[in-house]
Amino acid sequence: MKRAVVLLSGGLDSTTALFWAREKGYRLEGLSVLYGQRHARELDAARSVAIAAGCSLNEVSLSLPWLAASALVDKKKRLPRLPLGRIGKDGIPSTYVPGRNTIFLALAASLADAVGAEAIVIGANALDYSGYPDCRPEFLEAFEETARQGxxxxxxxxxxxxxxxxxxxxxxxxxxxxxxxxxxLERTWSCYKGGRVPCGCCDSCKLRAKGFSEAGVADPALAAA
Ligand SMILES: [Zn+2]
Structure with missing residues (x-):
């Protein structure tokens, strides 16, 4: 059976990517990384999603103090509050976590090489996104070449x-x-803040709300909160 490592943050995108891989017939190997993000709420979501998908979840906890350069890690930094139309168009935001997908993909490549997986699945999106450089197609293509060589x-x-x-x-x-x-999707968590219910104000909440609104359906995570 073909096998894939799926990077699972517990948000809307990675959860959808996980179920996409499941439909494609991959045996799934989930991978979640704690890197000091503001809250552990998304890891709880990732665990819950992995249970729903019936896949194993590898959890990695990193201690990288320099990632406090990001507002997603350092709680003292203010999260940006851009109008929806400006998200991703205002330069690289303070929520950018230095090298995050480089780190995640390196871990995923290591796991894949160890367990014999032929693919890494990542829920990166370069359209309705915050403008992070490591979500762009150029980066993913370059990393594929890195993994081929390494x-x-x-x-x-x-x-x-x-x-x-x-x-x-x-x-x-x-x-x-x-x-x-x-x-x-009711089990997913996208908000940059922790807490019991999503804040509705951060970039991630706004992009998610846009998706549900344009699809014409209520967000089941809000009903479940
Ligand atoms: Zn939020």
């Missing part, structure tokens, strides 16, 4: 594929795909 699989002629099925989708299409796949 893994056992790669030099043995079966290079890892980096699959980013949501890369060019709008949030509306992501919501519609997640619903069609039966992904447990």
């Amino acid at each position: 893994t056992k699989r790669g030099v043995e002629g079966a290079p890892l594929k980096i699959l980013a099925p949501l890369l060019r989708m709008t949030k509306r299409r992501i919501v519609e795909l997640g619903l069609r796949l039966g992904a447990p």
